[in-house]
Amino acid sequence: MNSSNDSCENREDLQKYQHFIYAVFYTVILVPGLIGNVLALWVFRAYVKETKKAVIFMINLAMADLLQVLSLPLRIYYYLNNSWPFSHFLCMFCFYLKYVNMYASIYFLACISARRCMLIIRPLRYSATERHLDRGLCVAGWLAVCLGCLPFPLMRQSPAQESDVCFSELLLKPVSAGAVVTLICVAELLGFLLPLSLVFTCSWLTARSLKQKAGVLQDSGEKRKALKMVLSCAGVFLLCFAPYHVTFILDFMVKSKSVTNCTFEDFIRRCHPVTLCLASLNSCLDPVMYYFTTDEFKRRLSRQEVPESLQLHRRFSCAISEEKTTQNEQMECDTAT
Template identity: 60%
Template sequence: MGEIDSCQNVTDFDALKRYEHQTYAIIYSIILLPGLIGNVLALWVFHVYVKETKKAVIFMINLAVADLLQVLSLPLRIYYYLNDSWPFGRGLCMFCFYLKYVNMYASIFFLVCISVRRCMMVLHPLQYTSCRRRMDRTLCAAGWLFVCLCCLPFPLLRNSSSDKSEKAVNGLDPSERCFAELPVRNLSAVAGLSLMVGAELFGFLVPLGVVGTCTLLTAGNLRQDGGRGRRVRVPAGDGGEKRRALRMVLSCAGVFLLCFLPYHVTFPLHYVAKARWPSAGCGFRHAVLRCHPVTLCLASLNCCLDPVMYYFTTEEFRRRLSRPEISETLQLQRRLSCITTEDKALTSEPH
């Protein structure tokens, strides 16, 4: 949102701002509790039960951390959209604004890693039988660094200086504005298009192509095994493992299409609408400005969908989360705690 032009008067601006704030507040409130419970539970399960697995658990842990960071920033966002005021300082505002995009592109990165790893485990099972923890950790650290650096333009392009003309239009003190109401620095058309094309190409299209390729390769390998199943003896459990891998890769592709595709479709359109290009008509701009908040919220929906994906595609996760397993683990932990306490008491007694 910015200056008023021929397509937008003060009334339209206020109605659009109310619509955006209501949309964000409602959808983020819906996402908050399931996302918080799901990702905390996922991290607990991965830490306690699945430490020794040979699957892509390290990538799932990092994906859950990225989702949890996004969920933890939602209460501040909800407060702002409900109260139309940001009393927490500009630094925290910029950090929450930055965290949104770090979460989105970190999630994309780790979904790609999970898809590639599962695909390679199906195509080259002997090569991926051992747990490559060191390589996975290095890849995760490099991914976080790369994503954090690439997302820096999002907050850096937001102008932190106050603008009296904008204050008169928006009815908000510049120090109380955050997120969508932050003014954007002026960029040349070439610089703006370059940043937008780079974000679209390397942030979404290339990862989507990788996930799509992994899906086709995994499905093709499973179909090959099905076609020769009568002639070739398949090791016990191998077919089920491949089907679980295919479900995981398909789930990653589904999260891509549902959560990230709508945003990356409206992202360039939103840039055109905000730039007020002469070719962009008023109806087009109005439709894009109304759709963009919904697609941005969908990009946060992966915080809820990722834990569901873990549950339905990872047998160990589902088994360990069942009620008997939880009760057995709690009993085991209590026994270990009692044994530890008794040992300490014995060692502390005088001899």
């Protein structure tokens, strides 16, 4: 908000509104996002070697969501107290994690859609080679996202020693208009439009496969499950990421003073924080998507599976204890002999 036109909007009132929106949204997201993604990692860890249904991408998606959720308490503290008593590095790191989560989530949602679609269209082609390819795509995705999101914190100035502001309220460094336009185009095209096109293409191909005769390796039920997964990814895209990438451009126009209408400027400044919070909502929606679209997630969290896991753990512990007791008795006998 550093380049705002104060004649259009009282800056203090706008800041109070934005801090209220951020504090409420992040508080609502924190607990469900933390529990859901920890459960997701626990579930998928058990199935990563047993199934080929894009589990490796789901694990990485849950990791990206969990990283952002872990930074939310500091954000909530800042927006409730209007003060950042921590280091500038920690401020920039939390600010950076926000965008890393967003674009990593976009990337892995696209990978999940593509993998589920390929398993339906060409099930025989998935082999150990493709499994290694999936892991390579995960590593490449993390590198690309982490490098691509560096401009977000690097373009912010360090605050004065007496200042306690953080996140987007930090002043922007002087950057040429051409560089800014380039960054926006890259973020919009590569970070959103291209993955969105891939997800919708996979949705169409998977839906079309339902009309074809089921093969030996597949039935219509398996195809419907794949379609449900791909459509869920598309739904998360449209609900969480599409609004932000629309207001992202408009917010830049407002900050660059390209917009002179006060009513429109006020509308954008009030909508942009909401869309930014919606982009964080995927941390809660992704675990819900896992539960309703993957049999492994339901089976692992079912009433039968959890008690059986605990019972097996107890049996294993008892077996180890009995074995140790037997070994100790045998050693005592050998000593006596």
